[in-house]
Amino acid sequence: MMRTRPLKVALLGCGVVGSEVARIMTTHADDLAQRIGAPVELAGVAVRRPSKVREGIDPALVTTDATALVKRGDIDVVVEVIGGIEPARTLITSAFEHGASVVSANKALLAQDGAALHAAAEQNGKDLYYEAAVAGAIPLIRPLRESLAGDKVNRVLGIVNGTTNFILDKMDSTGAGYQEALDEATALGYAEADPTADVEGFDAAAKAAILAGIAFHSRVRLDDVYREGMTEVTASDFASAKNMGCTIKLLAICERARDGGSVTARVHPAMIPLTHPLASVRGAYNAVFVESDAAGQLMFYGPGAGGAPTASAVLGDLVAVCRNRLSGATGPGESAYAALPVSPMGDVVTRYHISLDVADKPGVLAQVATVFSEHGVSIDTVRQTGKDGEASLVVVTHRASDASLSGTVEALRKLDTVRGVASIMRVEGE
Amino acid sequence: MMRTRPLKVALLGCGVVGSEVARIMTTHADDLAQRIGAPVELAGVAVRRPSKVREGIDPALVTTDATALVKRGDIDVVVEVIGGIEPARTLITSAFEHGASVVSANKALLAQDGAALHAAAEQNGKDLYYEAAVAGAIPLIRPLRESLAGDKVNRVLGIVNGTTNFILDKMDSTGAGYQEALDEATALGYAEADPTADVEGFDAAAKAAILAGIAFHSRVRLDDVYREGMTEVTASDFASAKNMGCTIKLLAICERARDGGSVTARVHPAMIPLTHPLASVRGAYNAVFVESDAAGQLMFYGPGAGGAPTASAVLGDLVAVCRNRLSGATGPGESAYAALPVSPMGDVVTRYHISLDVADKPGVLAQVATVFSEHGVSIDTVRQTGKDGEASLVVVTHRASDASLSGTVEALRKLDTVRGVASIMRVEGE
Numbered sequence: 001m002m003r004t005r006p007l008k009v010a011l012l013g014c015g016v017v018g019s020e021v022a023r024i025m026t027t028h029a030d031d032l033a034q035r036i037g038a039p040v041e042l043a044g045v046a047v048r049r050p051s052k053v054r055e056g057i058d059p060a061l062v063t064t065d066a067t068a069l070v071k072r073g074d075i076d077v078v079v080e081v082i083g084g085i086e087p088a089r090t091l092i093t094s095a096f097e098h099g100a101s102v103v104s105a106n107k108a109l110l111a112q113d114g115a116a117l118h119a120a121a122e123q124n125g126k127d128l129y130y131e132a133a134v135a136g137a138i139p140l141i142r143p144l145r146e147s148l149a150g151d152k153v154n155r156v157l158g159i160v161n162g163t164t165n166f167i168l169d170k171m172d173s174t175g176a177g178y179q180e181a182l183d184e185a186t187a188l189g190y191a192e193a194d195p196t197a198d199v200e201g202f203d204a205a206a207k208a209a210i211l212a213g214i215a216f217h218s219r220v221r222l223d224d225v226y227r228e229g230m231t232e233v234t235a236s237d238f239a240s241a242k243n244m245g246c247t248i249k250l251l252a253i254c255e256r257a258r259d260g261g262s263v264t265a266r267v268h269p270a271m272i273p274l275t276h277p278l279a280s281v282r283g284a285y286n287a288v289f290v291e292s293d294a295a296g297q298l299m300f301y302g303p304g305a306g307g308a309p310t311a312s313a314v315l316g317d318l319v320a321v322c323r324n325r326l327s328g329a330t331g332p333g334e335s336a337y338a339a340l341p342v343s344p345m346g347d348v349v350t351r352y353h354i355s356l357d358v359a360d361k362p363g364v365l366a367q368v369a370t371v372f373s374e375h376g377v378s379i380d381t382v383r384q385t386g387k388d389g390e391a392s393l394v395v396v397t398h399r400a401s402d403a404s405l406s407g408t409v410e411a412l413r414k415l416d417t418v419r420g421v422a423s424i425m426r427v428e429g430e
Numbered sequence: 431m432m433r434t435r436p437l438k439v440a441l442l443g444c445g446v447v448g449s450e451v452a453r454i455m456t457t458h459a460d461d462l463a464q465r466i467g468a469p470v471e472l473a474g475v476a477v478r479r480p481s482k483v484r485e486g487i488d489p490a491l492v493t494t495d496a497t498a499l500v501k502r503g504d505i506d507v508v509v510e511v512i513g514g515i516e517p518a519r520t521l522i523t524s525a526f527e528h529g530a531s532v533v534s535a536n537k538a539l540l541a542q543d544g545a546a547l548h549a550a551a552e553q554n555g556k557d558l559y560y561e562a563a564v565a566g567a568i569p570l571i572r573p574l575r576e577s578l579a580g581d582k583v584n585r586v587l588g589i590v591n592g593t594t595n596f597i598l599d600k601m602d603s604t605g606a607g608y609q610e611a612l613d614e615a616t617a618l619g620y621a622e623a624d625p626t627a628d629v630e631g632f633d634a635a636a637k638a639a640i641l642a643g644i645a646f647h648s649r650v651r652l653d654d655v656y657r658e659g660m661t662e663v664t665a666s667d668f669a670s671a672k673n674m675g676c677t678i679k680l681l682a683i684c685e686r687a688r689d690g691g692s693v694t695a696r697v698h699p700a701m702i703p704l705t706h707p708l709a710s711v712r713g714a715y716n717a718v719f720v721e722s723d724a725a726g727q728l729m730f731y732g733p734g735a736g737g738a739p740t741a742s743a744v745l746g747d748l749v750a751v752c753r754n755r756l757s758g759a760t761g762p763g764e765s766a767y768a769a770l771p772v773s774p775m776g777d778v779v780t781r782y783h784i785s786l787d788v789a790d791k792p793g794v795l796a797q798v799a800t801v802f803s804e805h806g807v808s809i810d811t812v813r814q815t816g817k818d819g820e821a822s823l824v825v826v827t828h829r830a831s832d833a834s835l836s837g838t839v840e841a842l843r844k845l846d847t848v849r850g851v852a853s854i855m856r857v858e859g860e
Contacts, residue, residue, distance in 0.1 A: 024580065024724060034647070034767040035579050131577060137725035139569070139577030147561060147569030149465050150454065150745020217464070277731065280710060294454060294742035295567035298732035301707060302725060312724035315580020329759035337464040 002033065007322050008043035010075045010100070012066050012091055013082035014054055017105060017132070018045070020311035021079060021318075022057050032315070036322040040077075044069045070095040077321050079314060080104040081132075089113055096124040101325060103317040105132035105310055111206035111222040114213065118334030127330050129317035134207045135160050135286040137309030138302040139316070144214045144290070145332055151292040153215040156254040157429060158288035159281050160207040162304040163198035164230050164250040166190045166284045168269070172247050177235050190284050200229035201267040204252045211288070212254035212265040217338040220254075220265050226345035228268035237423050240355060240394065243383075244427075246271040247279050251428060255348070262343040271353055272429035279429075289429075346403030351380070351430070353396050355422035356412060360391040364417045368393060371415065375408040376400065390419070396427065433468035437752050440505045440530070441475045442496050442521060443512035444484055447535060447562070448475070450741035451509060451748075452487050462745070466752040470507075474499045500525040507751050509744060510534040511562075519543055526554040531755060533747040535562035535740055541636035541652040544643065548764030557760050559747035564637045565590050565716040567739030568732040569746070574644045574720070575762055581722040583645040586684040587859060588718030589711050590637040592734040593628035594660050594680040596620045596714045598699070602677050607665050620714050630659035631697040634682045641718070642684035642695040647768040650684075650695050656775035658698035667853050670785060670824065673813075674857075676701040677709050681858060685778070692773040701783055702859035709859075719859075776833030781810070781860070783826050785852035786842060790821040794847045798823060801845065805838040806830065820849070826857065 009025070011018055025032065025042055033039040045057055046066035054062065063069055070078050070091050078095040080102060082088045088109050092102050093116075102121065104110065110117070110133050121128040131141045135158070144153065159165050163185060170181040182199070185191035197203045205225040212220035230250045241248050249272055254265045272279050277299050281287040286304025291297050303309040324331055358364045365384060372379050378398040385392050397405065412418050439455070441448055455462065455472055463469040475487055476496035484492065493499055500508050500521050508525040510532060512518050518539050522532050523546075532551065534540065540547070540563050551558040561571045565588070574583065589595050593615060600611040612629070615621035627633045635655040642650035660680045671678050679702055684695045702709050707729050711717040716734025721727055733739040754761055788794045795814065802809050808828040815822050827835065842848050 020724065028580070028582065031582070031647075031768075032580060035762075035765060138728060139573035142572060142577050143569035146750055147572050147746040148742065149749035150458070150462060150747075151742040152458065152461070217461075277710070280707070292742065294450070294738040294745070296733045296736075296739055298568060298730075300728075300730060302728035306726075308724040309726055312578065312581040312722065315724070316577040317580075319579035320576055323762065324759070327759040329754070329757040332465075332753065335465060338461075 003038035003326065006039040006041035007036070007076040007325065008041055008074055009318065010043055010069045010078045011045045012078060012080045014045050014047045014057070015081070016307040017081040017310045017314065019054060020307040021081065021314050024311055024315055026056055032319065035319050037326050038322065040318070040322060043075060066091055067094065070100065071098045073098055075100045076325055077318060078102045079318065080106060081314065082106070083108065085109055085112060092117055093120050096120045096126045101127035101321045103314055103321055104128070104130045105314055106130070107133040107203070107206040107210060111209040114210065115219055115334065115336070122333050125330060127321045127324055128333070129321055129331065131317050132310045132313035134210050135288060136302070136304040136306060137312045138286060138288065138300050138304065140288055140300050141214060143300065144211070148290070148292055148295060151294045153290060153292045154256045155291040156211050156215050156288060157278065158211070158252045159249055159278055159286050160252045160288065160304060161198055161204045161250060162284035162286055163191045163195065165281065165286070167199070168230065168233065168248055168250060169282050171233070171235060172238055175235055175238070178231060178233060199231050201227045201250065204250060204267040208252035208254055208265045208267050211252065212263060213336065215254055216256060216263045216340055217335045218263060218340040219336045220263065220342055224265060224342040226266035226268070230269040233269050234423065237425060240353060240423065241271045244271060244353065244396065246273050246427070248425070249278060253428065257343065262341045264343050264345070264348050266345060266348060268426060270426040270428040276429040346401060346406070348402045349399050350402055350405070351397050351399055351427040352405045353394070353425045353427050354409065356393045356395070356418050357420040357422055358391050358393050359417045359419065360386055360389055361417060364391070365393065367415060367417055368395070368412065371411045372397070372408055375404045375411065377404050377408050392422065432463065433756065436469040436471035437466070437506040437755065438471055438473035438504055439748065440473055440499050440508045442508060442510045444475050444477045444487070445511070446737040447511040447740045447744065449484060450737040451511065451744050454741055454745055456486055462749065465749050467756050468752065470748070470752060473505060496521055497524065500530065501528045503528055505530045506755055507748060508532045509748060510536055511744065512536070513538065515539055515542060522547060523550050526550045526556045531557035531751045533744055533751055534558070534560045535744055536560070537563040537633070537636040537640060541639040544640065545649055545764065545766070552763050555760060557751045557754055558763070559751055559761065561747050562740045562743035564640050565718060566732070566734040566736060567742045568716060568718065568730050568734065570718055570730050571644060573730065574641070578720070578722055578725065581724045583720060583722045584686045585721040586641050586645050586718060587708065588641070588682045589679055589708055589716050590682045590718065590734060591628055591634045591680060592714035592716055593621045593625065595711060595716070598660065598663065598678055598680060599712050601663070601665060602668055605665055605668070608661060608663060629661050631657045631680065634680060634697040638682035638684055638695045638697050641682065642693060643766065645684055646686060646693045646770055647765045648693060648770040649766045650693065650772055654695060654772040656696035656698070660699040663699050664853065667855060670783060670853065671701045674701060674783065674826070676703050676857070678855070679708060683858065687773065691770065693770045694773050694775070694778050696775060696778060698856060700856040700858040706859040776831060778832045779829050780832055780835070781827050781829055781857040782835045783824070783855045783857050784839065786823045786825070786848050787850040787852055788821050788823050789847040789849065790816055790819055791847060794821070795823065797845060797847055798825070798842065801841045802827070802838055805834045805841065807834050807838050822852070
C-alpha cells in the first residue's frame with residue numbers, strides 16, 4: 001500500500017512553531033508515512049538567519065531564498081509558519097501556481113486575504129489548510145468545516161487568545177489589577193514585549209473573522225469584526241462580576257441574526273456566568289463554544305498557542321493534504337455560498353452591566369430609569385448603594401440592540417445627576 | 431460548479447435518529463447541496479413497521495426490504511441507524527459490495543466487527559464513516575483520526591455515556607442513592623426501561639474500543655476492554671470523594687503504556703479531582719479528554735445522545751462521504767498499522783481509594799500497612815476514624831499496577847482485624 005517516493009515539504013519559517021514541525025517530521029517519520037501512505041521529506045527550510053544553528057535540521061536544506069524554494073516545482077506541500085501579511089501572501093500564492101498545496105498557521109493573513117488565497121488554491125486545484133491559525137492545537141476548523149457540515153451553526157463563542165485569558169484569570173483569582181497581571185504574563189512569557197495585538201483584541205478579531213466565515217459559509221473580513229480590547233478591565237469590574245455570579249473573559253462572538261439573514265462578529269470583554277463552561281477555562285488555555293440547530297452545544301478546549309501544540313495542528317493538516325495529493329483529490333475549500341451580510345455592532349442584541357456614580361438625591365433612580373425607557377431598553381435589575389454622600393447605581397439590562405444600549409449610556413452621561421459612568425460591560429453566555 | 435444529478439441516499443432505520451436525518455435532509459436540502467457540490471436525494475427508507483405514519487417522508491420511499499434497498503446498485507450512500515449486530519452487519523457489507531459508501535451510528539457493531547467492516551469498505555474502494563457512533567454530536571472520530579494524525583495520542587479519558595453521567599451527577603448534587611437517581615433518569619427518559627447496557631458499562635466499553643483503535647492506530651476489540659458498571663456506587667462513595675476534593679464519574683480510559691509497547695482500554699467508575707475539566711460535565715452531557723505528545727491536553731464536550739445531535743454527526747459524515755464520491759476519493763480508512771497489543775487490566779497503573787471497616791484495636795494500622803507494603807503498593811494517605819467502637823480506615827495509594835492493588839485488597843479481606851471492605855474505587859485524572 002505504501003508509496004516509496006516521498007512527498008516533498010518546504011517549510012517557510014523555522015521559529016518556535018517551524019522548528020517543532022521539523023522536529024516532529026523527523027522523530028515521527030515512520031508514523032507519518034503510515035498515516036499518509038507515503039513518506040514525507042523535508043525538502044527545504046526557508047529562514048531569515050541562516051547562520052543560526054538548528055538542531056536536527058540538515059544545514060544543506062536551509063535557505064534564505066523562500067521565493068526560489070516555493071517555485072522549485074517539485075514541492076508537494078508548502079508549510080507557511082512565517083506569520084504576517086508579506087512575504088507570506090506572495091509566497092503562498094506562488095506555491096499554488098507552482099503546483100504545491102499549502103498548510104498555513106497565519107491567522108492575520110487568512111483573516112485579511114482568505115478569499116483571495118482560497119481562490120488561488122481552487123484555481124490551481126490545490127489545498128489550503130489552516131487548522132493552526134485558530135486556537136492552536138484545538139481541532140476547530142475541521143470540526144466546523146466538516147463535522148458540522150450537515151448542521152446549521154448559530155453561534156460561536158470563544159476564548160481564542162491565551163495571553164488575555166491568562167491576564168483575566170490572574171485578575172479574577174488574585175484580585176490583581178490589569179497592569180500587575182500583564183507584568184506577570186510578560187515575566188512568564190505569556191505576553192510579548194509589545195502586547196498590543198493580544199490585549200487590544202486584534203489577534204482575537206482575526207480568529208473571529210476566520211471562524212465566522214467558516215461557521216456561516218459566508219465571507220467575513222477582519223474589518224467586519226467589531227473589536228474592543230481588555231486594557232480597561234479593572235479589579236472593580238471583577239468585583240461587580242462576582243456579585244452577579246459571573247467572571248470576565250475576552251470573547252470572540254460570531255452570531256447568526258435570529259431572522260437568519262445576516263451575521264455579526266465581535267471581540268470584547270464580557271461578563272459570563274460562572275456556570276458557563278467557558279468560565280472555568282483557566283490560564284492560557286483556549287476554548288470555543290459552538291451552538292448549532294441539531295448538535296446543540298459543543299465545546300472544544302485546549303492549548304491555544306505554543307510551538308508544539310501549534311505544530312500538532314500543522315502536522316494534522318499536513319497529513320490530510322498529503323493524503324489528498326496521493327488520491328488526486330482536494331479537501332473542502334472556502335464555502336461562502338451563503339453570502340450573508342455582516343451587520344454592524346449596533347445591530348447586535350446583548351445585555352449590559354452598567355455602574356454609575358450618581359448624586360445621592362431623591363429622584364435619581366427615576367431619572368435614570370426614564371433614560372433607559374426612552375431608549376427602549378428594559379432594565380433587569382438595579383442595585384443602589386450609598387457611600388460617603390455619593391451613591392452608586394448598578395443596572396443590568398435585558399437584551400437590547402447594542403445601538404440602543406450605547407444611546408442609553410450617551411444620554412446617561414449627560415444627566416446632571418450622573419457624576420460618572422464607572423464601567424460598562426456586556427453580559428454574555430446566558 | 432454544482433452537479434445536477436443528485437446523490438442517492440438509502441436510510442436504514444427511521445427511529446429517533448433516522449427520522450431526524452430524513453428531516454434535516456429535507457429542510458436543509460439547499461445547504462447540503464451547496465456544501466457537497468451536488469444535491470442529495472433520499473432514495474429509500476427501510477423500516478420494520480411500514481404502516482407507521484412518518485411526517486415529511488414520502489410513503490413511496492418506505493420499504494421493509496432493507497436487503498433489496500442496499501442492493502439496488504444506484505445507491506451512493508447507505509446511512510445505517512438501525513443499531514445492533516444483525517441485520518446491520520450484513521446490510522453494510524452488502525452495501526459496499528453493491529457500490530455504496532456507508533455512514534453508520536452503530537457503536538456495538540463497530541466495536542465488535544470494525545476490522546471486518548473496514549476491510550470490506552477498503553476492498554470495494556468505499557468509505558465507512560461513523561462519527562455518530564461515539565459521543566453523539568461531539569466531533570471526536572474526525573479530530574482523532576485527522577486533526578491529530580500528525581501527533582501521538584497517549585491517553586483518552588472520557589465520559590461517553592450520558593445516562594450514567596446523569597445518574598452520577600444527580601447522586602453528587604443531591605446526595606441521592608443509585609436507585610433513586612436511576613428512577614429519576616428513567617422518568618425523564620434518560621435511562622431505558624432496561625438500563626443494563628448503560629449502567630453496566632457495555633455501551634461505554636464499545637465506545638472505548640472504537641476510540642482506542644483510532645487513537646493508537648491499533649486494533650482494539652470490545653473483548654479487549656475491561657469493564658465495570660456503576661451500580662455499586664453509593665452515596666457514601668460520593669461522601670468519600672468529596673473529602674478528597676473529588677467527584678465520581680464513569681470513565682472510558684484508553685492509555686498507551688509508558689514504554690509505548692502496548693495499550694489498555696477500560697471502563698469503570700472512578701474518582702476524579704473537582705479541578706479536572708471532566709468533573710464539571712453535568713447531566714447527560716459527554717466529554718472526552720485527549721492527551722497527546724505535541725497538542726497537550728484537549729477536551730471535546732457536547733450532547734452524547736439524542737435524535738438531533740446524533741443526526742448532526744451522521745449528516746456531517748454524509749457530506750464528507752458525498753464529497754469523496756464526487757472527487758473519486760475515499761477518506762482515511764482503518765489505520766491499525768501500529769498493531770500494539772492490548773494489555774490486561776492487571777497491567778494498568780492506577781491509584782486506589784479504599785475504605786475499610788476495621789477492629790478498633792492497637793496495631794491494626796500497622797497490619798494493614800504491612801499488607802500494602804508486601805504487595806509493593808505505596809500508601810499516599812491514611813485517614814483513621816472511630817465510631818461506636820468500630821473504626822474505619824480510608825487509604826489512598828500511590829500509583830501501582832491494578833494487579834498489585836487487587837492482590838492487596840484480596841489480602842486485606844483475609845485479615846481478622848478487617849471486618850469489611852466498604853468500598854474500592856480507582857482515582858484518575860491527576
